[in-house]
Amino acid sequence: MTGDRVDVSVVVPTYDEAANIAELLRRVDAAVGGPATEVVVVDDSRDDTAAVARAQAPSLRSRLVVIHRAEPEGGLSGAVVAGLRAARGRQCAVLDGDLQHPPEVLPALLDALEGADVAVASRYTxxxxAEGLSGWLRHGVSRTTTLVTKAMFPTRLHTCSDPMTGFFALDLDRVDLDELRPKGFKILLEVLVRRRRRIREVPFAFGARTGGSSKASLRQGLWFLWQLVDLRFGRMSGFALIGALGAVANVAIVSALVALGMSFLPAAVIAAEATIVGNFLLQERFVFADLVASADPTWRRFLRSALFNNTESAIRIAIAWWLVAHGVLHSAIATAVTLAVAFVARFVFHALVVYRPREGGAVPAARERARV
Structure with missing residues (x-):
């Protein structure tokens, strides 16, 4: 393990992290540093992060490579991929430069690569x-986006509790960097869903930021949504289309029955039951067909779907009835608005619960299909 040989590479993407980079490099070197380790800093900063990083080189046992991208492409994900391309070690770990990912977890993360393609440092195993997330809003956004993401990729992410983390390690011999199309800031999601990976998880405590400022923004959120749509447009769009057809049918049934003299409440109940059955049949055929073979029997899927949808419908109808009874909204508008709000909850429940793989069940080859 001497000379030019590199066994382990640690990639650190940075953006205005001058306040943190020296401490981060010191702790990374203490955790995994040595003559066969390199640290690759990929810097997109406007401050002097790159200069501060280079100044640490004499004090490190590891080889330090600093790449400053004057014209960054692909955001944080692009920086990570650039670092992976420059890395010389077969085992490669990635962590953020803000010290919220504790470098002391790196040895366990790299050990977890034995027998796995990707090792994930998870906040949720x-x-x-995840105490380092600032405030209830960040906690809520993190949990919600994780659930929605797992719902969109229920097979590929079945064994991963935290696909949104930026702290992970991978075996570069088992990941084709050319198939990645980095954008936004969730490169691990890209790695995990492009093809099936053997995943092992290591728990870690997401720390509080001690210097610099958070890079989370509305723009990053929009990039994340675009990444999700790009990676899994097919399933989500199919569910949305069927949901939209069901919503139109629901509104039409309610409007027709009210016009015929029926009061709103029974009309809404009849419309809900009709669309629940219709939506389930269409989803089985066109949206979740690739998940059916490894899921529970049809009657159990229908029972779970019907129970959830009826519970959701009862709550939704009660809210819509109140809005109509108090003159807040017209019956058709109240129905449409509450149906729209229920869409995300229905999708998450069906993908993660109704069609979840049976314990120990085989995963059919059809589920290997790529993005639509």
């Missing part, structure tokens, strides 16, 4: 924690 047993022993993990």
């Amino acid at each position: 047993a022993g993990g924690a």
Whole structure:
């Protein structure tokens, strides 16, 4: 393990992290540093992060490579891919430059690569924690986006509790960098869903930021949504289309029955039951067909779907009835608005619960299909 040989590379994407980079490099070197380790800093900063990083080189046991991108492409994901392309080690770990990813977890993360393609440092597995997220809103956004993402890729992410983390390690011999199309800031999601990976998880506590400022923004959120649409447009759009058809049918049935003299409440109940059955049949055929073979029997899927949808409908109808009874909205508008709000909850429940793989069940080859 001497000379030019590199066994482990640690990629650190940075953006205005001058306040943190020296401490981060010191802790990375203490955790995994040595003559066969390199640290690749890919810097997109407007401050002097790159200069501060280079100044640490004499004090490190590891080889330090600093790449400053004057014209960054692909955002944070692009920086990570650039670092992976420059890395010389077969085992490669990635962590952010803000010290919220503790470098002391790196040895366990690299050990977890034995027998796996990707090792994921998870906030949401047993022993993990996400206290470093600032405020209830960030916690809520993180949990919600994780659930929605897992719902969109229920097979590929079945064994991953935290696909949104930026702290992971991979075996570069088992990942084709050319198939990645980095954009936004969730490169691990890109790696995991392009093809099936053997995943192992290591718990970690997401720390509080001690210097610099968070890079989370509305723009990053929009990039994330675009990434999701790009990676899994097919399933989500199919569910949305069937949901839209069901919503139109629901509104039409309610309007027709009210016009015929029926009061709103029974009309809404009849419309809901009709669309629940119709939506389930269409989803089975066109949206979740590739998940059916490894899921529970049809009657159990229908029972779960019907129970959830009826519970959701009862709550939704009660809200819509109140809006109509108090003159807040017209019956058709109240129905349409509450149906739109229920869409995300229905999709998450069906993908993660109704069609979840049976324990120990085989995953059919059809589920290997790529993005639509």
